[in-house]
Amino acid sequence: MANPYLTQPLTPARPRMFDTQRAKVIWILVPILSAGLAAAVPFVVAAVKGVVKPWLAVTYVVGEIAVFSVAFAISPNSDDTSPVPGFLLVLLMITAATHTALLDNDKISIGK
Secondary structure, eight states, rough: OOOOHHSSSSSOOOOOOOOSSSHHHHHHHHHHHTTTTTTTTTHHHHHHHTTSSSHHHHHHHHHHHHHHHHHHHOSTTOOOOOHHHHHHHHHHHHHHHHHHTTTTTOOOOOOO
């Protein structure tokens, strides 16, 4: 009979955010398809699952609120032609999608 202490991993495995490749693609698309409105959602879910520390999710929520506040402050009217709010929103979407893709990467340890 094998000793269970010898066959168990030395450290418990870190929880995973994505079960399948399909789930990973869907989660990456959340910030993009929501136009940045749900940029923090993957990080809040990851914090609840224990994949990342809660401070990372809070940082994303605060960052998302800050980006939208600045975007609306720069261009409060729909007829404004400033490209800055659109640039900020695209930057938020790209950043959130990229960081969402890196949630299960073992080489990155920040916030985990």
